[in-house]
Amino acid sequence: MHTDPSLTPEEIRAMVRPDSVHRRAYADPQIFDLEMQRIYGRQWIYLAHESQLKKPGAFFRTRLAQYEVIVTRHTDDKVYVLHNRCPHRGARICMTDSGTSRLLNCPYHAWSFNPDGTLSTVPHRESYPASFDMTDPKYHMERVPHVETYRGFIFATLNPDPRPLLDQIGPMTDIIDNLIDRAPDGEVEIADSSFSLVYKGNWKLHLENAADIFHPTFVHASSVGAARRTPAGKSKMDQDQVRTMLEANGFGKDQWEGIQLKGLANGHTYMTNFYRKGVVAHQAADPVFDRYKAALVAAHGPDKADAVLAVDRFNNIIYPNLVFNAQHQQMRVTVPLSHDTTIIRVHCFRLKGAPDEMFHRAIRFLSTLASPASMIFSDDVEMLERTQAGLDLDPSPWVDFSRGLDTETAGEGGQISGVASEMPMRNQFKAWAALMAGEAA
Ligand code: FES
Ligand SMILES: [Fe+2]
Numbered sequence: 001m002h003t004d005p006s007l008t009p010e011e012i013r014a015m016v017r018p019d020s021v022h023r024r025a026y027a028d029p030q031i032f033d034l035e036m037q038r039i040y041g042r043q044w045i046y047l048a049h050e051s052q053l054k055k056p057g058a059f060f061r062t063r064l065a066q067y068e069v070i071v072t073r074h075t076d077d078k079v080y081v082l083h084n085r086c087p088h089r090g091a092r093i094c095m096t097d098s099g100t101s102r103l104l105n106c107p108y109h110a111w112s113f114n115p116d117g118t119l120s121t122v123p124h125r126e127s128y129p130a131s132f133d134m135t136d137p138k139y140h141m142e143r144v145p146h147v148e149t150y151r152g153f154i155f156a157t158l159n160p161d162p163r164p165l166l167d168q169i170g171p172m173t174d175i176i177d178n179l180i181d182r183a184p185d186g187e188v189e190i191a192d193s194s195f196s197l198v199y200k201g202n203w204k205l206h207l208e209n210a211a212d213i214f215h216p217t218f219v220h221a222s223s224v225g226a227a228r229r230t231p232a233g234k235s236k237m238d239q240d241q242v243r244t245m246l247e248a249n250g251f252g253k254d255q256w257e258g259i260q261l262k263g264l265a266n267g268h269t270y271m272t273n274f275y276r277k278g279v280v281a282h283q284a285a286d287p288v289f290d291r292y293k294a295a296l297v298a299a300h301g302p303d304k305a306d307a308v309l310a311v312d313r314f315n316n317i318i319y320p321n322l323v324f325n326a327q328h329q330q331m332r333v334t335v336p337l338s339h340d341t342t343i344i345r346v347h348c349f350r351l352k353g354a355p356d357e358m359f360h361r362a363i364r365f366l367s368t369l370a371s372p373a374s375m376i377f378s379d380d381v382e383m384l385e386r387t388q389a390g391l392d393l394d395p396s397p398w399v400d401f402s403r404g405l406d407t408e409t410a411g412e413g414g415q416i417s418g419v420a421s422e423m424p425m426r427n428q429f430k431a432w433a434a435l436m437a438g439e440a441a
Contacts, residue, residue: 009437016433019402026202026391032339039320039435040065044155044165046322047071051189057100057115063335065158070094072115081144081156082117117141151180171264175316179326181308184295184353193348193363197372199381201388203336209380210315210323211269211424216249219383223375224250242368256419263415267319267431269424274314288357295353319431329362340388346370401425
């Protein structure tokens with residue numbers, strides 16, 4: 001941590017203009033510290049999925065604001081979020097990303113803790129003073145005060161007096177519902193299907209890029225060319241989804257016609273009409289999909305099954321740290337490390353009750369598009385890092401996001417714009433400024 005950042009609400013507000021933002025938002029460590037306090041430290045932040053914590057003793061290590069935390073499942077089946085710090089002399093306890101262990105053991109003087117953070121055993125107990133009371137909470141691993149789950153998705157907040165989780169993520173829970181509804185058994189799980197990468201850039205750059213539909217023609221030109229040279233329908237492995245997705249990155253303005261960007265309160269955004277008419281990453285009928293659809297119809301009935309599959313939204317951003325693509329069973333999680341370093345965790349969900357091949361397809365699609373070695377995400381990361389490098393050096397203070405400003409309209413529940421617009425960035429910074437100034441988004 002750097003020194004305690006003290007900026008007045010007026011100074012924060014002055015950093016965001018209708019068409020631009022001050023470069024400090026990306027390049028200043030002091031601003032990052034304030035983001036960790038006011039955004040990641042006060043909002044509900046997604047941490048883990050319940051399927052990663054199946055049995056008592058299961059744990060998952062991640063970050064909440066500037067702190068490292070461990071998400072655990074206790075013997076009472078409840079989920080806890082604990083600071084990864086020993087209450088004795090402060091050592092980091094857990095150095096593994098995930099696993100299962102009856103106790104969390106501190107490596108220094110071997111105090112051990114139950115998955116709910118309470119102190120279990122202390123070696124040489126008799127050498128501590130008589131007043132040493134193992135049940136005293138000061139000797140327990142510190143708990144994050146509020147943990148809530150929305151249909152298996154675990155959120156926590158450091159805010160001692162938070163607003164209800166649904167007040168924050170409410171307008172976006174429909175996309176979480178849609179992912180779960182796509183599972184014939186009504187459950188999804190993260191099953192050995194995750195990877196993560198670190199890029200040298202600010203966390204906001206990833207969320208902006210996920211809502212920027214103007215860059216693919218230029219940034220992904222090499223894979224567009226490869227897709228164009230590949231005959232249609234060749235790949236039976238994935239219903240041709242990868243090729244069509246790669247090719248769609250080269251679409252011109254006319255072909256994007258009909259796609260809309262939506263910006264909601266609290267910084268959330270998404271794209272609609274993305275898979276329209278099966279042009280992009282279509283799900284054409286084939287034996288695997290037919291079996292999947294039959295299972296879905298058996299579970300939901302034909303009308304609901306059709307409605308579930310028809311949801312046509314892409315890159316749903318649940319601000320500030322999730323990007324959801326329900327149709328491809330995938331989710332990306334933004335974990336900020338410093339003003340210029342970010343982890344992206346990428347997860348693929350298994351739809352319970354669906355044929356295994358659907359899961360394998362989703363993993364192949366994800367690996368091709370979003371893995372560190374993919375034809376798409378590696379291009380994006382290069383742009384994120386070049387942007388950060390440019391902003392770190394930039395002598396001029398303002399970063400422009402005016403594209404589409406004149407065509408943006410206020411619609412039901414938020415802002416609406418055509419595809420060639422930077423409205424999502426404006427919408428994210430509206431929430432950012434409100435949170436950073438200490439006001440509700
Ligand atoms: S620092 Fe953990 S037991 Fe001493
Ligand atoms: Fe991209």
